[in-house]
């Protein structure tokens with residue numbers, strides 16, 4: 340019998356009207372022939388915009404040679420790519436994944452295996468923060484303890500303690516001999532674009548050192564140049580023990596990674612973890628092209644300059660329009676808190692041809708591709724003003 344349904348997709352994303360057929364730089368073109376300035380980047384993913392020629396070239400070249408072999412076999416390019424990631428970060432080792440949540444899962448396994456290796460059997464709790472978002476797997480749902488995402492999915496996993504964000508006293512009062520690690524987003528994304536204050540990050544580092552716990556940063560949204568540095572933790576001038584990355588790492592190719600120090604991943608030995616696709620030849624080819632571009636001359640300086648320009652323009656709008664309650668964020672991950680429903684205002688921006696992404700706390704998120712120019716910022720600001728008047 341032929342089945343008949345309006346949609347064969349699980350309706351997890353609700354109904355969606357807008358469809359895009361083409362992307363070019365910072366623009367998207369819809370099926371009804373409208374051009375959009377993309378300040379959402381597919382939720383902070385398209386770090387180099389759409390169809391960047393260097394990534395297209397790298398993907399095309401690799402796709403004609405070899406797609407997949409599995410991690411049963413040696414892969415020199417994977418080694419070279421991991422070396423670049425380590426040379427430009429605190430890390431000594433990399434595990435390649437396919438998404439942000441998988442990178443978080445890997446980091447949690449690094450933490451648990453570290454304490455098991457050192458026979459610290461009491462150290463079984465990971466401290467996390469209110470408003471955080473680490474993904475949709477059971478460990479991620481259990482870590483963030485947010486009913487919005489976990490309601491109706493039964494028992495969560497034990498071993499996570501969720502405390503108020505940016506509250507040093509609460510952190511000090513919670514850390515004890517059972518603390519295994521502290522997990523925090525360097526810039527809270529889904530929770531409402533809240534940069535973790537640098538002094539709070541420094542305090543976490545100190546507390547982790549004192550309590551023999553690991554510092555695990557979620558840089559899935561904030562990493563790969565979005566803050567104006569390769570990783571946002573660099574602004575705090577410290578080294579974490581583990582970070583989870585994804586999104587911008589592949590500029591649209593589905594990939595991620597967990598980076599760790601040698602000390603932290605001491606027990607991630609043969610057979611302890613694995614992934615069929617993680618770090619396959621296609622992903623590595625794209626990842627190398629992306630990071631080479633981000634590390635190229637003046638790229639990050641430019642992100643920083645444009646981000647400051649955008650910030651100043653938005654701050655001027657904050658003064659001018661009652662609709663804007665607050666502008667916050669860091670680098671090219673900015674949030675506009677609106678008086679009316681953010682969904683409504685987001686729709687108005689969309690009508691003017693500007694794509695943005697709602698976040699919690701009634702925030703409209705701006706996460707443009709890192710390749711935007713001053714002109715693109717001016718264009719976005721004009722569209723925002725046109726929507727607000």
Ligand code: PLP
Pocket residue numbers: 382438439440441443472473474475524528529557558559560585586
């Ligand atoms: N961590 C953070 C900070 C995120 O913003 C996200 C996704 O939005 C994730 C983890 C999960 O990533 P993914 O959707 O690729 O599993």
